[in-house]
Amino acid sequence: MKKFKKFKNVESNALTSDETHKEISPKLTDNISILKELFKDCSDIVFRPIVAGKAHAFVVFVDGFIDSKSVELNGIRQLLEEVETERISANLLMERVISLSSVSETSKLDDVVSNVLKANTVLLVDGLTKGIIFDAKGGDRRTVAEPQTESSVRGSREGFTERLRVNTALVRSRVRSNRLKILSKDIGEETMTGIAVLYIEGIAAPNLVEEVLSRLDKISIDGILESGYIEELIEDSAWTMFPQIQNTERPDTVAANLLEGRVAIIVDGTPFVLILPATFWQFFQASEDYYGRFQIYIFLRFLRIAFVFIALTLPGIYVAVTTFHQEMIPTSLMLSIAASREAIPFPMFVEVMIMELSFEALREAGIRLPQVVGQAVGILGALVIGQAAVEAGIVSAPTVIIISLTGISSFTIPRYNMSVAFRMLRFPLIFLGAMFGLFGVVLGVLAVLTHLCKLRSFGIPYFWPLAPMSVKSLKDVFLRVxxxxxxxxxxxxxxxxxxxxxxxxxxxxxxxxxx
Structure with a gap:
């Protein structure tokens, strides 16, 4: 396995003042002055003063992160009621005042700062050397909805959201076992992004879990904004277009992979969860493959793999055959192709490249535009440009058919990142077909296969169970027994x-x- 790049371990410098390493002072004014200095020009940080009798307190939180009604009902109001009858102490606040399930205490100011930034609420009371931390998260967030990138005919309609604890709960609701372990950590000196590592103890190999945690611990970066950061930083080989870590929006897919001994990484702020290690064949499996009749999905898997080969090689083979190996084409078909290309001013290689690049541009435009407009642009653009190009004599009708079939074939791949890899590899094969004919296409395919056999994902051969061969594990590759x-x-x-x-x-x- 290629050694993972070692990052220099440095302590987080997010807290810019040495004052935060102090203990919480019994003087509330001292604590608040330090915190206000640290959060200077942070208009979203709320310092809510409370005066109840002789007791003075402050509630500190980030506006928009918390449920203000919950803070009022379960914290402020009860504090005002209890302070009149009893002497305030940390135990009193935790046991009788804060009526929420997640409550803890701290004596460090840096813990206060980090918890406020993690969307927790902190209560500081004059005369106490401890701060009370409680979870009252709220605010407007996207609710659980159907995954946008992995729609299915049959199966769960729930998809991950951008909230870490909602996502862990979605997985926990499917794997109700005390062996499901969820380890949490923060990555990113400035963003302090929450990360959760999930695995099933006793099923996942201990050395795999240790390797995952070791690679995560070596990350030293200013911020993590999406799980793609983590994927690129911990994967085995950065110099390949093939994804070595699977991402998914579906909780049922994560649960199924955990039961097979894999590890999942959930990143706060994104609905895409990472699953590792990943093999090549894993990217051609859809979630509904396991929910329907196995005979049907055996056929569909063979169909996907066949169309993957078409998506990769068809344009290259078409250029090679029409340029160097015309004798392989039936006479009637050859005459039809020759007649359609009679007025075309470009060689076959240029013609195919024009259509391929136009198709990729239309696909990219359809993704980037708003959904309703994007679909219309994709459909109308393909029809108009294709028809106009044929009538103008820029490309031939057979070429339009070949490129259209190639594009449709790439859509049959269930995973978008694997689909993009094959789309990019088409262009070198087209070039090899134009330069060396079918010999060049075969060499290109062999080079791709050799590259796939050399890849590894967290110690697991990428082309397993076909290379190395494992007959028992082939039950879930070409077939779905x-x-x-x-x-x-x-x-x-x-x-x-x-x-x-x-x-x-x-x-x-x-x-x-x-x-």
Whole structure:
């Protein structure tokens, strides 16, 4: 495995004053002056003073991060009621005043600052050397909805959101086991982005979990804004177009992979969760493959793999055959292609490149424009440009058909990042076909296969279970065997708890048919 780049370990400098390393002072005014200096020109930081009898206090929070009604009902109002009858103490505040489930205390000012920035609320009381931290998160956030990039015919309609704890809860609701471990950490000196590492103890290999945590600990960066940052920083090889870590918006996909011994990484602020290690074949599996009749999805998997080959090689083969190997084309078809190209001023290579680049530009425009407009631009652009280009004599009709079939084939790949990799690799194969004919296309395909066999993802061969060959694990590659036949977890990932189901599970159908 290629060594992961070592980052220089430096302490976070997000707290710019040495004052934050002090203990909380019994003088409330001293604490508030330090905090106000640290949060100078931060208009979203709220310092809410409270006076109850002789007691003075401050509630500190970030506006827009918390549910102000919850703070009022479960914190401020009860503080005003209790202070009249009893002497205030940290225990009193935690046990009787703050009626929320998540309450803790701290004696450090830097803990106060970090918790405020993590969307927690802090209560500081005059005369106390401890601050009370409680979770009253709220504000407007996107609710759980159907995933935008992984729609399915059958299965869950729930997708991840941008909130870390909502996402961990979605996974926990599917894996209700105390063996599901969720380890939290913050990455990013300025952003302090919350990260959660999920795995099932006893199923995930301990060395895999240690490797993931080790790579995350070596990251020293100013900010993490999306899970793509993490993906690029911890992957084995940066010099490849093929994704070595799967991302998904679906909680059921994460749960299924955890049960196979993989590790998931959830990043606060993004609905895309990372799953690792990943193999090449994993990117051609859709979630509904496991929810329907296995005979149907065996056919669909073969269809996807066949169309992947078409998406990669068809333009290159077309250029190679029409340029160097015309004898391979039936005479009637060759005459039809020759007649359509009679008025075309460009060689076949240039013609195909014009259409490929136009198709990619239309696809990119359709993604970047608003959804309603983008769909219209994509459809009308393809029709108008294709028809106009043929009538103007810039490209031939067979070329438009070839490029259209290639584009449709790339849409059959369930994972967008794998689809983009094959789209990019088409261009070198077109060039090789124009230079060396079919010999060049075959060399290009062999180079891609060799590259795939050399890749690894967290120690797992990328082309496994085909290379190296594992016959037992082929049950879920080209085929999707019935659930009663998938009685073992992948042997490359799981070494201990390899049994997925007992033998009696496979006998249910026999008992049913006999009765």
């Amino acid at each position: 019935p659930w009663w036949a998938m009685d073992r977890r992948p042997n490359q990932l799981v070494k201990d708890d390899v049994v997925r189901q007992t033998e009696n599970t496979g006998k249910i159908r026999e008992e049913g048919s006999s009765s």
